[in-house]
Amino acid sequence: MIVRNFLSWAQTAPAAQRAEGAGALARAYLYSDLDAHARRETEIALMSLLDDPSPLVRKALADNFASAADAPHAIVSALASDQSDIASPVLSRSPLLTEAELIDCAAIGDAFAQSAIALRAYVPAGVCAALAEVGAREAAISLAVNPGADLPEFSMRRMVERFGDDGEMREALLSRPWLPATVRNDLVNATAASLTAFVVDCGWLTGERAKRLTREARDKANVIIVAEAAERDGRQGVRDLVAHLRASNQLTATLVLRALLSGNRDLFEAALAELSGLREERVAGLVRDFRGAGFAALYARAGLLEKYLPAFRAALEAQREYADVNGGEAKLSLVMIERVLTACEEINGGELDKLMALLRRFEMEAALEEARIEAARFAAEAEAARIIATAQAPEIVAPAAFNDSFSSAPAFEIAIDMASIEAELMPEAA
Template sequence: MILRQFLTLTQNATPERRAEAAGALTRSYLQGTLGPEAAWEAKTALLALLDDPAAVVRRALAQACAESDQAPRPLIVALASDQPDIACLVLARSPVLMDADLVDCVAMGCEATRAAVAGRSDLSKPVAAALAEVGGAPSLVALARNPLAAIGTAALMRMVERHGENAELRQALLARTDLPIEVRHSLVALMAEQLSRFGQSAGWISSERGDRAAREARDAAALALSDEAEEAQLVRLVAHLRVQEQLTAGLILRAILSLRLPFAEIALAELSGLSRARVAGLMLEPQGAGFAALHRRAGLPALLLPAIRAGLTVWHDANGGRNGMDGPRLARSMIEAALTACETLPFAEARGLMALLARFEAEAARDEARILAHEQAEAQAREMADAPVRLTARDSADSLVAQAPSEILILSPSLAASEAGLPDAAAAWPLAPRPDERIGAAVLDAAETVVGTAETVLAGLADEIMAHFLADRAAVAAQLPAPVPEVLPESLPESLPEVAVEPRRTARPRAIAVAVAAGMIPEDLILSYRADRERQRLAA
């Protein structure tokens, strides 16, 4: 009955009307209130609507059933294979679709549908692996930005191999908190190679120097990652480097001479087949025959044995407390010992090794200088923060003028300072945003110092300046209105005094500073000192 009524009503209707009816019928079916026979007829009608030539009707179906787990599976599968704007609605949200359906859509779909699948909140590892294998850069970026997607290490590595040159994809991968350490190293190595190729194509560096720079940057990145890695992550990183043929003798030498001994232990254990504990015990006795056997079993060149032995000897002495060195200084001492040990080797054979050790020494020296400079800067900053602010009468005028702002804000013309003098600091800068930005802030912060040196300041004032200043201060005080009680903002007058900006007066800077400093001195002290000076003049 429902099927017959629906077909009769929509047979000659417009596409918009059919789409509205399709949405209503879908919602009625998904609510589960229909009887068995009515539900079967409604489901049949919905499946019949898949043949509607109007895309707006099929889109209404997809919008109505995309998030429901009660939607008919044949309907969802058919909509997932429809045109991209309709398929994306169910591919991104439908819980009815299984991994097999999603993998098939990834393999047969376009980038829009793959990006919709990549954004699913319940994306599994098999679907992510399919996307990593066939997806383009846009869909892989969407996959990397999905924090809820379960992506395996192999899939991540495949993403880097296929589209690692895409900067947006690299940024999205590096932003993931669950990115494995080997994938992070692959991204850094890829960046180093790209920079090397760019420098070579631009003619800035030769191909040999570019390759060496990329290789050393890759090794340095591996050791930097090992500093923050746990033991399990470190084992995976070493295994990854060996598979990529990047676990070289030069990397192991760099690790030893830069105090990355855990990395060196795991690397030697990986190459020799011994346990890490056994390797660590042999490294404690670098001059013994056991370490020489370990060196041969790991496949390291015999040319490196004297340098490694010399460096490990210095490290062993430091651990025993015999030389008292640590950090960059110890690393430099190990490199210097390795260089000394290589001096007895034939120059033709040891030339490359000594050049490598010289670069290691330069890097260690720069690291030591950076650390020292950083420590000195922090110490100086702490000393400046803890040092008290002192202001004496001798340097009060110059320091106050140096701290003066470039502009003076005057609230109204009636309070403006005259050409002969200035009011006190509180009246001259009423609109200062913070007290520490005012000219008189240093005097306020060191009030005890200024009061203690009041006589020194007054001794430097001429009689004419003092008299003129006292007269001006009395005149300004007489002109000030009586204090107004505090009122609410609603009762304020409609016209407020206009704020005028007056450029700082460059003339008489010393007179301005002296006036401000004198404004901080009690008036009775000034009058008493003036009386004493008058008596001294009469007595003379």
């Protein structure tokens, strides 16, 4: 009788009062000790409220049933398919919605509803895949930042493919605690493509120069990614990344040589195994005897340029001699590059000119990196000395006077000094 009176009253009551009554009826269903008959009548009344023309009424039902495990499933399903501001509480919290229902709601929902699904405490892999495929940008970002999302690797790569030009999307994926090396590579490529398009459109660089700088920056990043993959996932992680690089046409002789000159032998061996089809153990044995005919045969089977074989042998020799020169860091080694340059100069009859130019660019990059490190160390030492001197005898130290005397120096003298430094650090490419 009470439920019937409620329905009769709801036909003429204002929307705000109907919404308040709907919330009270929902709470009575969830928390009151109703007998079976009264519970059934209450459920019928709640179902009838789904047709209420005011969204306030349906919003009251959604707010009360959103987290309830014993709410009527049919009502929850209907609310999940309502307009997004009503559906969102249910989509984001309801434990009753199945994976299939969430996928269906993601397919028909707008960005607001999709984001609500993406931010659930736990998002199954199937729902993640659906959102990665059809979700709006906002939903993809919400999914990427959600640690409770069981986000498969292929879904991450699909998100990069769809929204890789969006900086917020890339940052969201990078914030995840575990990111496969292949996805990191895709993010590097997406970032490089966005930056290249930007600088070319602004007229800051020509298209060809921008492409070369992008390619070199991408190779540098890939060497770092390979080193991290080897440390985290072992040889299998490196092999998976190398297969991805080959499939995306990024596995080049330039990248492999850069890796060797950065002290990273894992990428070189994995690349030879991928290109030759031989087992990794067999490849590793042939690489250890890099002066022998077996290594030359492996090199040829991998399809690498025969004329560059001496450079790779010299790089392997230098790596053996300077194994720990970088202290484990994935960066070009200046001493190893100089060793390879010397070896190539001795045999170059003109056919290695392009390789020599590449090695000169490597040499410039490594020299600049070492200069930056040394400059930072000198600055840190000078600052530490100034702090100690100030503490011991404050009246002796006068940094302001020093700065004034430096700033009064003729500009052309400073320019000459800088030009001489750059000339030593950046030799011209052959």
